[in-house]
Amino acid sequence: MNPAQSYTDDERRHFLRYTRTAKWPMLQRFPIDEDGHLGLLAGMLATDPGTVRSMIHDMCDENRATAARMLADDHYRSAVTGLPFRPGDRVVAIGDSITADRLGWFELLAASVDPAAATLVNLGVSGDTTADVLERFDTLEAARPSHVLLMIGTNDARLHGRAHAYRMATVTETARNLASLIDLITHQLGAAITVITPPAVDQDRIDAHFATAPVGWTAEAVAEIAGVIRTIAPHAIDLHEATRCHAPPGFLEADGVHPTPTGHQLILRQILRRLGRC
Template identity: 60%
Template sequence: MTTTPELTDTERRTFIRYTRTQRWPLLQRFPVPDDLHDELLAQMIGWPAPTVRAVAAELARQARDTATEMLTDQHFRALLEALPFRPQDRVVAVGDSITADRVGWFELLAAALPAHSTVNLGVSGNTTADVLERFDLLEAARPGHVLLMLGTNDVRTHGRTTGYRMATSPEFERNLRALIDLITSLGATVTAITPPVVDQSRADATFADAPVRWHAADIADIAAITRKVAPACLDLHTATRAEDPDVFLEADGVHPSAAGQRRILTLIAEHLSTGPR
């Protein structure tokens, strides 16, 4: 196996943290054994497959340990007990890397609710259009309650000199309305969630030499559209504007840190347990 010199070990771990090939649409429609997924990741980042498995297992343990720690808090336990999920509900999360994160909010929720059936359909880089394209996979998951957090990649801007968003505001609104309508047509409950804030200075520094950009104003635009389309949504964007970026976000200014993911789960649990405020 050849090495990949352009990646540091930290970058490899980060890639594993956010990449779940089992959830890639093609490989969901045409599944392969788990060991081949490990080998695929290994080939992509230039690490042995056993190392990939070890890092994935370490991240899974981290998520379980964090959930166990959170459950020691009486307020958090009370929130979970008040969640509106019915025993027969399959709770499905749909989103991008913020949801796909192996130590992210939904993995923490799943670890804290072992008696519930949970499915993480987060795929890094996904836009609302991507989720529409793979809606057959969401339908196949037979959801009872869908937690829908999208938008960060809809406003991802491509181009080094002239930038174009992945989706215009009207396109995002159309896609979000379509997704909510399609999910509702399955007989499932849907909770729309706006994406959290980004830190512009960090994002600018991280992506200064990259052909992609994120703009805080665009995230605010998406959040406003989500509030318009789904007035009962969880406005995570507003709820996280006052968070300390040094604590809440990773160095890239876009992805929540492990602490940020804990905060997101708490906000989601509060919203689901008490209703919109």
């Protein structure tokens, strides 16, 4: 434990919600066991591995309970059973923190789908851009997907700097990276792909939450990324448009970027509505 650091349980939970060291590219290429990951996370959070394990388990339990409540709804249950997945399919989600979220849309989907129907693998990594996903394509290949759910782009629009802010990727770079990923997934892996635009963000909340930080976003830039995705992947699920126009109060966390657990339920329903037509 680092005596110079002190975190509240809420801060630790927030960190663990989005941080999956087992999905970090270097630790996928050179894997360590579960105890090693627990120790690594515990060291980061100045706590003990038992606390980390308990917090992660609590979030998994919350997720399963939410999925069980959703499955009690006939419409939702029908949407899940109507998914175009078959036994033996490996459905892999790849993206950033919105996908990596332990209380997020893909974890809810994984908790809702009968394990006998398909295997679901979450390869979301917080902070990833389209370039990062392209760089770790080998980890996607190793997951042997038959169907890839790709939601990426929010961090391409991320800004760094104070007096002068620089965007992580230009429109041209995002378009090139996304086109490359789609080509690699469909032709090299032979997998089906569903591309999803990132959800809309809340500028007022972003400005308030990141006011003193050297990092931020603009709603305009995220919308621009969504437009690029629509151009490259015309059949993409347009989550950005759906959440820009119809997101209810409580859709986003206080930072204005990450969906709340309730927001993730809305995201999953939007995705199911489109996947069921495939």
